[in-house]
Amino acid sequence: MDSLLSIVESINSILWSSVLLFLLCGTGIYFTFKTKFIQVRKFGESFKSVFGGLTLKGKKADGDGMSSFQSLTTAIAAQVGTGNLAGAATAIALGGPGAIFWMWVSAFFGMATVYSEAVLSQKFKIKVDGEVTGGPAYYISKGLKNKSLGKFLAGFFSISCVLALGFMGNMVQANSIADAFNTAFGMNPLIVGIIVAVLAGFIFIGGMGRIASVTEKLVPIMAGFYIVFSLGILVMNIGEIIPALTAIIVGAFNPSAVAGGVVGATVKQAVRYGVARGLFSNEAGMGSTPHAHAVAKVKHPGEQGVVAIISVFIDTFVILNLTALVIITTGALSATDGSGKALQGIQLTQEAFARGLGSFGHTFIAICLLFFAFSTIIGWYFFGELNIKYMFGKKGLTPYRMLVLLFIVIGSTLKVNLVWELADMFNGFMVFPNLVALLALSPMVISIMNEYESFKTSKKDKDLSV
Template identity: 30%
Template sequence: MQEINSFLQLIDSYIGSHFWFVWLLLGTGIFFTVYLKFPQIRYFKYAIRIVRGKYDKEGDEGDTSHFQALTTALSGTVGTGNIAGVALAVHLGGPAALFWMLVTAMIGMTTKFVEVTLSHKYREKAADGTIAGGPMYFMRERLNFKLPSGKLVKSGKWIAAIFAFATVLSSFGTGNLPQVNSISNSIFATFGLPHVITGFVLAILLGFVIIGGIKRIAKVTSRLVPTMALIYFIGAISVIAMNYENIWPSIQAIFADIFTGSSATGGFLGATLAFAFNRGVNRGLFSNEAGQGSAPIAHAAARAHEPVSEGMVALLEPFIDTIIICTLTGLTLLSSGVWNEKLDNRFQMADLQILQGTNYDDTTQEGKLVLAKHINGDETLPLFTGEMKVKDGEITSDVQLIHSRSLAENVVVKQGKKPYNGSIKVQNGLVQLQEEHLGMMARLKAQFSSSSDSKKIVFEGKSLLHSAPLTTVAFTKGWFGSWGQYIVSIGLLLFAFSTAISWSYYGDRAITYLWGSKAVIWYHLIYVIGFFLASFVDTTIIWTLSGITIALMTIPNLIGLLILHREMKGEVKLFWKEYKNRFPEEKGVPVD
């Protein structure tokens, strides 16, 4: 599995994780922002009116309302990225990464507008009577070309098939397996409930929802999204208000180091401009999915006679998802002060590295610079290989530990709950523990076995935190105190579960496109089983596969949008012409 994962990481390094991919995404958004004269600003108020039903017509065809389509698409984007993704961006790139997240969201508003409009235009009615749509339909119809001889090459159907197949894979890699894994870990950390029980209960609930189709999904998400947003908003505001004296310094920190990178402070060792930019853009795109082609699948089901009207509804998604919710999370992290503070925690093996020697120091600027260069891959420090000796939980070998991009302190090694005595094998700075290689059945058995915890070797101490654990700690710094952790756990549960619901629909429509409506029931069955298994199985390889499938969805989608830029502008002109005819009394209607 490690070899397969390494191979997938190599592939991903040339596409989804490469700099050219980021620039393709941003470049497409910037092009359409200028080409369509900043629609994310000029059309914003009209988007709100359309969501409220102002532009609806009697007899509009579709399965959901504008609001239900918006909440379904939002439930697919508002997920772990808003809780864990923002914390990871700040952890990696510092406060400056938040600025680049916001810039990405502003540009992404236009990209969403364009992709949803074109996808809605080419939607179809499936054999079972439901509406089916998405980028694969406009790809099939419009991405063909003629040879000099005049022969038509139907390349569009192959590009569409690649996109649809990538959507099916991404429904597991983005919306299913990682989401339930995050939920079960959070519930276990907060309430101590075994992962397998969480997975079993949620898998049953998921099955009940998705088997009901888009109408049931839309009904559930239209209630779930506002509820979870309200709960999360109250928790975040309680922290920001409690630490009101840090609001302005936090805002200054976001904008102060935009063009230099975030400076080292506390346990944070600093980040270069390139790294802060890359992490901010990367997490921003992961959060709102602008350009990926997923949201158009949900919006295709909306009742609308005009594609542009639904495109305007979609324009609101990155604003709500990233500019509002992610900014709230970011200000919570910064104002609470926990983002650069070393805190007691149990170390994750994936974030742990053993250095040879004990002469490293992060209390001086010189020491921080040395460590920062190592962490950023500029100058590698000597890594330990051999048997690391431990006596009564204390490491006696000549080593120091880096955990979560920070120099670890007060490290204690335990076996179960008792201090460990013995030696631990280390290879090139990485701890080699047998428990990390348990098979799926062994992991399932361990969920019900109390004896497994007594044998497991764990590292505890002080280091920086990231992802959901960091956000959890930040939420305890508000009016609710320790109760704040439950807001994050409940929020993560609702956010991630709703994401799994929406992505099941995206995969459902892709399956319908590839193999017809009869194959959907088998997809639903595998989707629910996978959801259960991922609650207790390591999903590292799935995250890697997810990066590849996201790229395979995004690249043809963006290329298609750019090819159809003139058609997009024509659709916008038609929309405003009809709008002015229907509402002649309105003043200041945009002229395009």
């Protein structure tokens, strides 16, 4: 077991320290220029589309899919997870405050990538057994000219997605919830796991309709809850906000110049940990969130592409940013554990919120972890479900659901490093077939974008002439 763990850790070190960083960022830069900075040009439209029709009670999703807003909240449910609490902390602890700047950079370019993923997932969505479905497996298999290669890459993607998200990923999320409630309230992890599995099972058996109904309520509430308390802490430390932003910008290029920064941090470390944690959190280019965007009921694929842009913005520029600023402004970065070792990950985040909220800080983070991780379980389950449908049709859903629930219970009781590492590895494997398809189909993305913008212009002109 130890030897297998060592092998997987070595693979992940290569994947997440160099290969995927260049591929994902490179793809984001490529689509940013190809789409003429779509994330800037269409940000206002994206914001208006999402928040102009904000509701916690949309129309029930059916065989034709879910509303654009429900698709977005399902995507955000998967993106906003434990990484938003632990990811930013890990990046700062290992790369210094400057790592956050590189998170911003990766997210900015990632917004163009997620636009392209959403557009293609809409273009190639189909109906299977009377229900709309889609995602990378469909645009990989149907979009690539070499059909045998497309079929192989689509199958490889689907298997990796089910393993990474549906099974091992959800074990990790369940473990985070159980750990947090055991630390904050002394609850038995097994009991927590069973409760989470029962709640999740109730949602799973309700199908797309119940998943959409839950995410459209859960995501705005949990995000609002976290934003309000985080802003409260920042207001209490308002005098530290400018120095914190200065530390982030200066630390991105000269970590040693940041007072109170991470000792020994280099620019390379700031870039590595900032980009890696940012991409891992917002999932742009990884092929996960397109599953949610595929089932949106929209009039044109470009419409959902524009909406998708805001998901990366909320994940990184809002939630992750708030975590980072709370950590820096409260001075938690200098905190150590009983052995004098610097705090990292979720412990660093807990320390920061405890400094801001007192003893309630630990309870607050436990509650946030429940919301964030549980929403991710719902999103990741759904993404895996669409790939099960791709491989086996509806007959594969019941076994898949039972296995996911079993893994949730097991994951809550066992913190096995190998499971965490395997989840990371298969998450990384998903990227390769997805990026092959994205880059090969980039002319189609641009064609759809131009068509949508012409459609919007002609519609506007028509409205003005009335």
